Amino acid sequence: MARNEQVLNSGWTLSCLGGPGATPGLPGTIRATVPGTVHTDLLAARLIPDPYLDLNEIAVDWVGKCDWRFEKTFNWTDDGSENVDLVFGGLDTFATVVLNGVTLGETANMNRTYRFAVRDHLRAGENHLAVTFESAWTRGEALDKIYEPRPNNYPGPANLMRKMACNFGWDWGPTLVTTGLWKGVTLQSWSTARLGAIRPEITLKGADGHVGIDAEIEGETSDLMLRVSVAGETVTLPAGFAELTIPSPQLWWPTGLGNQPLYDLAIELLAGDTVLDTWQRKIGFRSLRLDTTPDDEGTPFTFVINDVPVYICGANWIPDDCFLPRVTPERYAARIAEAKDANINMLRVWGGGIYETDAFYEECDRQGMLVWQDFLFACAAYPEEGDLPAEIEAEARDNIVRLMPHPSLVLWNGNNENIWGWFDWGWQEALDGRTWGLGYYLDLLPRLVAELDPTRPYWAGSPYSGSMDIHPNDPAHGCTHLWDVWNEIGYEHYADSVPRFCSEFGWQAPPTWATLIQSVHDNPLTPTSPGVWHHQKATIGNDKLLRGLKGHLPEPQNMDDWHFATQLNQARAITFGIEHMRSHRGRNMGAIVWQLNDCWPVNSWAAIDGYGRLKPLWYALRAVYHPHLLTIQPRGEGFSVIAVNERTLFWRGPVTIKRLRFDGTVLAEWTHWRLCADRLSAAELPIPADVATPSDKSNELLVATMHDSTAFYYFTEDIDLALPEPKFSLTVERADESWKVTVAAESFLKDICLFVDRLHPDAEIDDMLVTLLPGQGHVFMVRSLIELDAKTLSSVPVFRCANQLR
Incomplete structure (x- = not known):
């Protein structure tokens, strides 16, 4: 008989068992969502304010300090399976699981899957399941007495337990100590045997792919077989370990370096012609090593x-x-x-x-x-x-x-x-x-x-x-x-x-x-x-x-x-x-x-x-992070332009370096006719001193161009730059479902940003931090649910550039 699964994610209720600061007048039970958390259930019932707003994080602090119980009833029909397991994908964190009045176990780790054998505790017809969670704060106090104090950069007992550490607050996160069934719940029925831990070791041997399967079998293991299929290759071997060779598979590459072909890896546990259990994942073939070989x-x-x-x-x-x-x-x-x-x-x-x-x-x-x-x-x-x-x-x-x-x-x-x-x-x-x-x-x-x-x-x-x-x-x-x-x-x-x-x-x-x-x-x-x-x-x-x-x-x-x-x-x-x-x-x-x-x-x-x-x-x-990065960097007593190439083809071409005043006047110019960065490498080119040496640091910059890449270098910081008053024209026209916004620079404009979210929270723009020389223009594409007009777009605080910060 093949394994069967009954999903138990619906029909849960939630009740508060009390704790420090518990809000009086809570209803006896409320509807609970699984997967979910106590906080989201209370939000859905409108019993707490949104903790992401204003100071509400403080107002809901009591939630994490209470104990909570999740309960449901479900119907079960005996299908004759020899074994039935109750499987929790994730319990956050200190839970006691009770089925029909029988305690199945206690948990103390939100990062694990838990499986309980329940065949002997199930009843034909209606069954009652309860999961009671102790506050992580309460358990933390007990653990603090067991373990002598250990240094912790952040408040809370996260280092004494296996719970998400940032639940207790971080330098970017609130203290919202969650609890609940944060992953799904299933009832799994099986006979004879089932697949346990499956470990596929996926490697390359020359041009061929190699898949080694180590399969843990729970139950009766004698006379069982594994049928393993991937990329059109299939083997059937005695249960336990199986190997396949895949002739010349397509390689899986990181983004930017190639494609990501994935192959279905399917495993069946067989007793004769009967499929007892199955397992399937998508895999990719690639080699991997971390090079930490010491060098000079x-x-x-x-x-x-x-x-x-x-x-x-x-x-x-x-x-x-x-x-x-x-x-x-x-x-x-x-x-x-x-x-x-x-x-x-x-x-x-x-x-x-x-x-x-x-x-x-x-x-x-x-x-x-x-x-x-x-x-x-x-x-x-x-x-x-x-x-x-x-x-x-x-x-x-x-x-x-x-x-x-x-x-x-x-x-x-x-x-x-x-x-x-x-x-x-x-x-x-x-x-x-x-x-x-x-x-x-x-x-x-x-x-x-x-x-x-x-x-x-x-x-x-x-x-x-x-x-x-x-x-x-x-x-x-x-x-x-x-x-x-x-x-x-x-x-x-x-x-x-x-x-x-x-x-x-x-x-x-x-x-x-x-x-x-x-x-x-x-x-x-x-x-x-x-x-x-x-x-x-x-x-x-x-x-x-x-x-x-x-x-x-x-x-x-x-x-x-x-x-x-x-x-x-x-x-x-x-x-x-x-x-x-x-x-x-x-x-x-x-x-x-x-x-x-x-x-x-x-x-x-x-x-x-x-x-x-x-x-x-x-x-x-x-x-x-663009694969073709052009940058001007100090090197020794002078400057170099560096072309960094993360493409699999070489990047070469003429590079032009200009020293300009902010009004666009070219003070010095030099072109090197062939800068070549080989694939996956960087090439460095020193800039001649007469080009790289400013007469007035406050009013000059270097601009390097190579194909579509541009690099800017300023000789001093903005507070000492003589950035001109921003002068520009801005036009708006409809472009299908977006808006085409053209900015034409009449003066030097540094780091233009159009903050269209100030006009509508759902408005989006395709580019920011654009620098323009006098006479240059740039087209921004804006997606917006409201009509845009040039006057608003060209005004502070929607239109911003560094020139405006004085």
């Missing part, structure tokens, strides 16, 4: 895919919503497409969040988006005693096996910043010899990866130099985080070093205007008004925003200028850092900006804000 400059950190060293243009990924079930497959697809459109080729799934749902990795497979996956440890010391190690091992086994079929997954990483914390953040004295997680990062996790997923590399941490004998954040070794820039010093200091690979660096800015006024209703609205202030979670974040402007842009005098200047500065800072790193391609082989996305509306380092709107940083990333 230290320890490289280079992803080599299909024998091609790939430069990583990346972004860090955090949970896309505080309430995880709201992130649908469609939302994943849209967000990953936005990353791809910004020329990003890798998302790092950060260790303070979750192992994402299958839909995330499936979409990355389809779109060629590489995935760096952290194990879930972040910015804290984790005990290695008690029940925690067993939970961590079970969680790691579960997720390694679940994610290993995906060709997009290219790295398992042990933790985020914990090794760095032990070295530099005063942990050693605070710990006084107590454990802090090193055994997980250097022993348990690499052993599990080697056992379960030996085709993928493992790295112990981010940052990490490859050895505890070398400082973990040494830019000459492994992967580096650059956080003194932003936290302490100006962004010009990105140029102080050339990291082999930078896996975190970032600059903060507010969300788009439409998102800001949708989530905050202060009157007046200022950078320090209560709602705006509450949506700034970084320690002295507003002070850092203003400090970061110093030396670059004037301090803003009103809210409109503050919003524009800080967003512009974010885009400028990240552009500066990435151009510097990419100009050293070869020594540096990757930049992963912090961060792509947000989980709610907030001042943060994100390029896409919490309501899914694109900040100017997104447009800056699209430009600076």
Whole structure:
């Protein structure tokens, strides 16, 4: 008899069992949604205000401090199966599961799947299922008494339990401690045997693909067979292990380097002619290694895919919503497409969040988006005693096996910043010899990866130099985080070093205007008004925003200028850092900006804000991560123009460098008739001194052009530039379902932005941060539900450029 499945996601109710601050007068039960969370159920019942708005986060704090019960009744008909399992995809977090009055078990990990054998506890007809959740805060207090204090950069007991760490607040996220059945529930019936953990090892041997299947079988295993099919090849072998060779499959490539062909891998468990169970995934064939072979400059950190060293243009990924079930497959697809459109080729799934749902990795497979996956440890010391190690091992086994079929997954990483914390953040004295997680990062996790997923590399941490004998954040070794820039010093200091690979660096800015006024209703609205202030979670974040402007842009005098200047500065800072790193391609082989996305509306380092709107940083990333990057960089006593080519064909042509006044007057010009950047490389060309040396730094710039690529270089910062009053004409005309907005520059215009979301929250524009010389023009395409007019579009605060900041 084949396995049958009954989905149990409907018909749930929710009740509050009380706790500190519980709101009086709650109804006895309300409708619950599965997958879901208590917060979203209460929102749907209009029993709490939206925690994303104003100061409502504080008003709903009681939700996470209460215990809650989910209940449902369901009908069951005995189909004669020998076994019936109750399977929970995800329980958040401390749950007691009771079926028909029988306690099936208790859980303590939101990152695992739980399976309970229930055949003996089911009744023909109606059955009652209850899942009671203890508050993570309450359990945290108990765990705090068991484990001696361990350093933690953020409040809350996340390092004492296996729950999403950023639930307890982060420097970009609210404290919204969720609970609930955050993944689906099924009742699975089976006889004789079923497929357990399936581990496909997918490799290349020469031109051929190789698939090795290690299949765990639960139940009676004698005389069972596996039938494995992929790409037109099928083998039937005794259950346990199977191998196939696929002649010359098409290779799976990261976005920008090739296509992403996927093949259906199907596995059937057979007892004679009877199919007992099935398993199916889409797989891709590609080779992979992480090159960390020491060289004369230290320890490289280079992803080599299909024998091609790939430069990583990346972004860090955090949970896309505080309430995880709201992130649908469609939302994943849209967000990953936005990353791809910004020329990003890798998302790092950060260790303070979750192992994402299958839909995330499936979409990355389809779109060629590489995935760096952290194990879930972040910015804290984790005990290695008690029940925690067993939970961590079970969680790691579960997720390694679940994610290993995906060709997009290219790295398992042990933790985020914990090794760095032990070295530099005063942990050693605070710990006084107590454990802090090193055994997980250097022993348990690499052993599990080697056992379960030996085709993928493992790295112990981010940052990490490859050895505890070398400082973990040494830019000459492994992967580096650059956080003194932003936290302490100006962004010009990105140029102080050339990291082999930078896996975190970032600059903060507010969300788009439409998102800001949708989530905050202060009157007046200022950078320090209560709602705006509450949506700034970084320690002295507003002070850092203003400090970061110093030396670059004037301090803003009103809210409109503050919003524009800080967003512009974010885009400028990240552009500066990435151009510097990419100009050293070869020594540096990757930049992963912090961060792509947000989980709610907030001042943060994100390029896409919490309501899914694109900040100017997104447009800056699209430009600076372009496969053909032309940049002017200081080199020695002078300047060079550098062509960085991430295409698989060489990039060559004449390059022209001009030194101009802002009025367009050409002061010096030089053309080199053939600058050639070979495929996947960078070419450097020194600029003659007479061209590169300004007469008046405040009124001159360098402009380099090569084919369709343009690079600008300014000899001083905006506060010292004699930028002219902006003069331009602007016209608007209808173009099918969009609007064609043409800006014609009559004066030099630096970093033009049209903030069309100020006109309508759903309006979108195709470009930002456009610089025009006098006489040049640019066409912007705008999608808008309302009619646009030239007067409004050409007026502050919709039309902005750096010339207006004085």
